[in-house]
Each structure stands twice: as C-alpha cells, then as structure tokens.
Amino acid sequence: MPDLVWFLTRRLFAALLVMLALSLAVYLIFYAIPADPAHLACGKPCTPDRLEQARHFMQLDQSTLQQYLNFLKGIVAGRTFGDGAAAVHCNAPCFGYSFPLARPVTTLITDRLPITASIALGAAVLWLLIGVSLGVIAALNRGRILDRLAVGVALIGVSTPSFLLGLLAILVFGFWLNMVPVNGYIPLTESPVDWAWHLVTPWIVLAILQAASYIRLTRSQMLEELNLDYITTARAKGASEARVVLTHGLRGVLVPVITLFGLDLGSLLGGAILTEKVFSMQGLGDLLISAVGQLDVAVVVGVTLFSAFLIILANLVVDIVHGVLDPRVSHG
Amino acid sequence: MSSSVAGTVSPTRQAMRRLRRDRSARVGLVVVALLILIAAAAPLLVRLAGQDATTYHIDLLDPARGNAPRGAVGGASGTHWFGVEPLTGRDLFSIVVLGLRTSLFIAVVVTLITTVVGTLAGISAAYFGGWYDAVLSRLLDFLFGFPQLVFMIALGIVVPAGFPRWLLLILVLSFFGWAGLARLIRNQARSLVAREFVEAARSVGSSGWMVITRELLPNLLGPVLVIATLAIPGYIGAEAALSFLGVGVPPPTPSLGRSISDSIAWVYTGADPWFLLFPGAMLFFAVLGFTLLGDGVRDAFDVRLRRTN
Numbered sequence: 001m002p003d004l005v006w007f008l009t010r011r012l013f014a015a016l017l018v019m020l021a022l023s024l025a026v027y028l029i030f031y032a033i034p035a036d037p038a039h040l041a042c043g044k045p046c047t048p049d050r051l052e053q054a055r056h057f058m059q060l061d062q063s064t065l066q067q068y069l070n071f072l073k074g075i076v077a078g079r080t081f082g083d084g085a086a087a088v089h090c091n092a093p094c095f096g097y098s099f100p101l102a103r104p105v106t107t108l109i110t111d112r113l114p115i116t117a118s119i120a121l122g123a124a125v126l127w128l129l130i131g132v133s134l135g136v137i138a139a140l141n142r143g144r145i146l147d148r149l150a151v152g153v154a155l156i157g158v159s160t161p162s163f164l165l166g167l168l169a170i171l172v173f174g175f176w177l178n179m180v181p182v183n184g185y186i187p188l189t190e191s192p193v194d195w196a197w198h199l200v201t202p203w204i205v206l207a208i209l210q211a212a213s214y215i216r217l218t219r220s221q222m223l224e225e226l227n228l229d230y231i232t233t234a235r236a237k238g239a240s241e242a243r244v245v246l247t248h249g250l251r252g253v254l255v256p257v258i259t260l261f262g263l264d265l266g267s268l269l270g271g272a273i274l275t276e277k278v279f280s281m282q283g284l285g286d287l288l289i290s291a292v293g294q295l296d297v298a299v300v301v302g303v304t305l306f307s308a309f310l311i312i313l314a315n316l317v318v319d320i321v322h323g324v325l326d327p328r329v330s331h332g
Numbered sequence: 333m334s335s336s337v338a339g340t341v342s343p344t345r346q347a348m349r350r351l352r353r354d355r356s357a358r359v360g361l362v363v364v365a366l367l368i369l370i371a372a373a374a375p376l377l378v379r380l381a382g383q384d385a386t387t388y389h390i391d392l393l394d395p396a397r398g399n400a401p402r403g404a405v406g407g408a409s410g411t412h413w414f415g416v417e418p419l420t421g422r423d424l425f426s427i428v429v430l431g432l433r434t435s436l437f438i439a440v441v442v443t444l445i446t447t448v449v450g451t452l453a454g455i456s457a458a459y460f461g462g463w464y465d466a467v468l469s470r471l472l473d474f475l476f477g478f479p480q481l482v483f484m485i486a487l488g489i490v491v492p493a494g495f496p497r498w499l500l501l502i503l504v505l506s507f508f509g510w511a512g513l514a515r516l517i518r519n520q521a522r523s524l525v526a527r528e529f530v531e532a533a534r535s536v537g538s539s540g541w542m543v544i545t546r547e548l549l550p551n552l553l554g555p556v557l558v559i560a561t562l563a564i565p566g567y568i569g570a571e572a573a574l575s576f577l578g579v580g581v582p583p584p585t586p587s588l589g590r591s592i593s594d595s596i597a598w599v600y601t602g603a604d605p606w607f608l609l610f611p612g613a614m615l616f617f618a619v620l621g622f623t624l625l626g627d628g629v630r631d632a633f634d635v636r637l638r639r640t641n
Contacts, residue, residue, distance in 0.1 A: 018474060022474075029487075029490060030486070030489065030490060033489055033490050155620075155623065155624075155627075156620075158565075158623055159565065159616065159619045159620040159623045160616060160619070161569045161572055161573060161576075161615060161616075161619065162573075163572075163573065163576050163589075163592065163593075164592060164612050164615060164616060167592065167595065167596065167599050167608050167612070168608075168612070170599055170600065171599050171602070171605050171608065174600075175599070175600070175601075175602040175605075176602070182600055183600065263476060266476070266478055266479045266480055266481075267480075267481075269479045269481070269482065270479065270480065270481030270482070270573075273481055273482070273485075273577070274481075274573055274576065274577065277576070277577060277593075277596075278596065280596075280600075284482075285485070285577070288482065288485050288486060289485055289577060289578060289579065291489075292485060292486065292488045292489045292579065295489060297489065300486045300489050301486075303482065303486070304479075304482055304483060304486045307479045307482045308478065308479055308482075308483075310479075311478070311479050
C-alpha cells in the first residue's frame with residue numbers, strides 16, 4: 001500500500017508542475033496578442049488618459065510576469081479590478097475577467113460547461129460500451145460475418161469526420177424520418193428526459209466514430225489474450241465459456257483500453273466542441289470561437305487553461321485507475 | 333508467405349508484393365491516385381467545366397425557397413455538374429474540386445514536415461538517450477494529453493490579420509502532429525540501437541550522424557512510411573474540422589470543411605441537402621482512400637500485426 005500512496009503523490013505532484021508550466025506558456029503566448037484589449041475597452045473617442053485609465057483598471061499596465069502572478073493568485077484567492085464603487089470582483093477560482101462581456105471568465109465557463117460535458121461524458125460511456133462489446137463479439141466470431149461487420153463499421157468510423165456524420169444523421173433521422181430533435185440543448189435540471197432526448201443523436205454520432213479504434217484494440221487484444229496459457233487452464237478446470245471470456249479475458253483487455261482512453265481525452269473534448277457546433281448548442285467551443293472573433297483575450301486564456309487543466313486532471317484519474325487495476329504500474 | 337522467397341528477396345520487395353495482393357489496399361491506391369489527379373488538375377477541370385468558384389449565379393436561385401438552387405439535385409445541370417451553392421449560386425463542382433486541392437495540399441505538406449521532424453527527433457532520442465531522451469519523452473507526453481483543438485482555435489487571436497491563414501494552419505497542425513510519429517519511431521529505434529550492426533558501426537568510429545543516417549534510418553523506412561501514410565487522413569480531417577469551425581482556410585479560398593459548415597442551415601430545414609452531400613462525399617472519399625491505403629501499407633510492412641490478425 002505505501003507503494004500506491006507514493007505513486008499517487010508522485011503523479012499529483014507531476015500534474016501540478018505540468019499545470020504551472022503550461023499556464024506560464026499559455027500566458028506568455030496569448031499576451032503577445034497584437035491587439036490591445038484596453039484599446040478595445042476604452043470606447044470612442046479614446047483619449048490617451050482614458051486609455052491609460054483602462055489599462056490601469058484592467059491591470060495591463062503591470063509587467064507581464066506580474067500579470068501572470070495576479071492570474072495565478074486569482075485562481076487560488078480571487079481578485080479585484082479597480083477600487084471604490086467602480087470595483088469589479090472576481091471570486092476564486094478566478095480564470096480572468098472578460099471586460100467586453102462584463103462577466104468573470106469562471107462564470108462564463110460554468111454556464112457553458114454543462115453542455116460540452118453532457119455531450120462528452122455521455123458519448124464516452126456509450127463508446128466504451130460499444131467499442132469493448134463489439135470488439136469482444138468480433139474476436140469470438142473471428143473471420144465470420146459478425147467479425148467482418150464489426151471491422152467494417154470500425155473502418156467507416158475511422159474514415160468519417162464527426163461533423164460530417166452528425167450532419168448526415170440530422171438529415172436522415174431529423175429531417176427525412178423526423179424521429180429526433182435536430183438542435184438545441186435542454187438543461188438536465190429542467191427536464192432529464194428532454195435533456196437525454198436532445199443529446200441522443202450527438203452521443204451516438206460521437207460514440208460510433210470513437211468506438212472504432214476501441215473495437216480494433218479490443219478485438220486484437222482479446223484474440224491475443226484467449227491464446228494465453230491461463231485461459232487454457234481455466235477452460236481445462238471446467239470454467240464456462242462465458243466466465244472465461246468475461247472475467248479472465250476481459251481483464252487483460254481492460255488495461256490497454258484504459259490507456260487508450262487516457263490518450264483520447266483531449267480528442268474527446270475536441271469532438272464535443274465540433275459536435276456542439278453541428279447540433280447548434282452553445283457550449284465551450286462556441287464561447288471560445290466567439291471570444292477569438294471579439295479579441296477577448298481573458299476568455300481565450302481562461303478557456304484554454306481551464307480545458308488543459310481538465311484534461312490533466314482527467315488523465316490523473318485515468319492514471320490512478322490504471323495503477324489500482326495493474327499493480328505493475330504503481331510498483332514500476 | 334512462402335519462406336523460400338524470404339531468403340532471396342529484400343523485405344521492402346516482400347512488403348510491396350504483399351501490398352499488391354491486398355484487395356482493399358488496391359482499392360485505396362486507386363482512390364488515392366484519382367484524388368491526387370483531381371486535386372492536381374483542379375484548375376484545369378474547373379476551366380474544362382467552363383466555370384470558376386467565385387462567380388455568382390443569382391438567376392439559378394429560387395427566392396421563394398430562401399434562395400435554394402432551382403431544380404433537382406441542388407440545381408445540377410450540364411453546365412453546373414454538382415449544381416450551385418445556395419444563397420450565392422457559385423458553381424459547386426469548382427468549389428468541391430478546388431476545396432479538395434486545398435485539403436490535400438495542406439495535409440501533404442504537414443505530413444512531410446511532421447515526418448522529417450518526428451523521425452529525426454525519434455531516432456536521435458533513441459540513439460543519444462540520457463537526459464535528452466528524458467526531456468523529449470516528457471514533451472511528447474505533454475503534447476499528447478493536450479486539448480489540441482482548443483489551442484488551435486485559441487491561437488487565431490495572437491496571429492496578426494495579415495498573416496496567411498493557410499500557413500498558420502500548416503504550422504499549427506505540424507506543431508502538434510510530429511509528437512505521435514516521434515514517439516513511435518523512438519520506440520522502434522530503441523530496439524535497433526542495441527543491435528550488433530550499430531555497435532559495429534560505432535566501434536569503427538562512425539559519428540552519431542553517420543550511424544543515424546546510414547544504419548538506423550534505412551532500417552526504419554518501413555515504419556516511417558506506414559506512420560506517414562496513416563497520418564495523412566488525420567490531417568485531412570483536422571484541416572476540415574478547423575475550417576468547419578471557421579478558424580481554418582478563410583474565404584474566398586474553397587475549403588471542404590467550410591462548405592460543410594455553410595451547409596448546416598440548409599440541412600436543418602432540408603432545403604438543399606445536396607450542398608452537404610457533394611463536399612461531404614468528397615471529404616469522406618479522401619479520408620477513406622488514404623485510410624485504406626495506409627492500412628494496407630501497415631499490414632504489408634508490419635510483421636507483428638500480421639501475426640496477431
């Protein structure tokens with residue numbers, strides 16, 4: 001057990017370091033922006049001292065390093081722009097303040113996150129289920145019709161961009177067959193049924209595409225696993241075929257599947273961003289894209305770092321699950 | 333494979349032979365050859381059709397249906413082979429073939445850049461090892477877990493308006509793209525570095541550069557070719573995705589991703605599904621063709637995969 005604790009501490013520490021390095025890099029890159037945010041905020045006519053005032057208020061008159069430290073402090077303790085009656089507060093965790101939208105970036109993110117997260121999480125659950133079960137079925141029926149079908153589905157899944165499949169699904173199931181709603185997001189708190197009903201198509205679309213590589217991985221891993229000695233032993237001892245496959249075989253498949261899942265977290269977020277655009281849902285991607293158009297640096301930096309932190313955290317969880325499932329990882 | 337052949341024919345020859353026997357790889361090869369031909373001859377094809385991608389044909393639109401094209405199949409006719417774009421009436425055939433040209437150009441250039449950078453980084457990490465390898469491996473881990481699409485969108489804000497977008501697209505895709513190749517090549521090269529012929533080359537005083545280019549590189553050409561071929565469809569998809577989100581190739585340069593994005597409103601209402609289907613089919617065939625060919629190349633070169641399948 002001490003091994004596991006040591007492993008967890010080490011991973012946690014490494015994740016924190018990566019987050020720090022990343023935030024510094026992102027900050028330096030995005031504060032090299034050619035447009036001056038204070039200039040955009042100061043309105044017309046923009047006299048030199050109004051510009052100076054805006055710069056001071058937005059704390060842009062400080063050195064880049066100082067601004068970065070303010071940003072870090074804001075995440076931990078919150079921050080305040082200006083003073084007196086005009087002061088603007090941004091509570092911790094403060095990922096910056098958008099002056100054009102007059103809202104803290106954290107609020108903007110928490111408003112939009114449920115949409116992107118609903119798409120991503122639902123699709124992830126579905127794709128793991130589809131990927132692993134079709135992979136197992138393909139392996140057990142190796143060379144037969146079911147196997148070829150699964151491999152064919154996997155090939156089409158790998159070759160179709162998600163937004164294309166999403167639009168085709170809207171055209172066929174939404175417009176021609178009129179079976180499912182084609183756009184719009186209903187919050188879970190408003191009506192769980194409508195929430196799920198509006199998300200069914202995006203989930204299936206994203207899941208089918210991503211499931212492809214899991215079908216391939218599970219299939220080949222299962223085939224390898226079923227040839228190992230301990231499986232033969234289990235069979236010789238009279239274990240039923242279902243038990244052999246589901247408890248013994250699947251355990252060997254699980255670890256590589258989790259590894260692949262960890263690598264796919266970044267593209268899961270990307271897929272969700274593309275999908276929300278296809279289904280006209282205003283999630284994180286929409287927030288980011290319009291911020292780029294409005295030259296709203298605070299939002300761009302906030303969303304970029306927030307998503308990077310999210311991925312790093314999710315990877316940490318995957319790592320821990322990995323370490324618990326496979327003792328070799330935490331001991332090595 | 334008959335083992336009697338293996339003794340006399342070089343591994344590359346054998347791989348080529350396997351590739352020729354693989355039916356889906358042959359289909360992929362034909363599709364890829366056609367696509368490259370279309371992309372290369374796109375301006376010529378457009379002129380042959382007597383069209384261009386920028387002229388508006390308002391007379392072909394039906395104002396009563398929200399300016400969707402008149403007639404069936406998106407207004408396809410002898411003059412407009414794929415019909416016209418709704419709202420503007422621009423020739424859709426020109427947009428699709430020139431869009432394919434944009435896609436393939438960006439994908440191929442990015443593949444070339446990432447292949448060279450990734451191969452050099454991977455081999456040198458495996459050969460020199462030590463802290464260089466450790467630092468590079470951490471960097472690769474980092475690039476892997478990164479929410480790349482978010483970053484690619486965000487970067488749009490730092491780049492001056494005058495900077496050509498297609499070049500930015502190439503640079504951004506390359507920046508994130510080399511990591512995958514570098515890691516795979518590093519792992520392949522590590523098993524080679526311990527082999528006797530590398531030891532022998534070193535013992536007769538070959539420099540690091542000589543060992544890398546004369547001994548390691550020729551032995552890694554197979555894997556490099558496989559990974560590069562399989563990377564192309566990924567870049568075609570990535571370019572289309574960025575253009576779809578409105579942060580890729582800007583108008584008026586035709587782009588499949590942007591056309592698909594423009595078609596969303598026409599798909600929701602069902603007013604002109606053909607505006608999605610033509611660019612969509614072209615994008616699908618582009619990705620599918622390169623994927624089939626890439627899978628074939630992988631099966632032909634990769635001995636381990638052949639055994640487990």
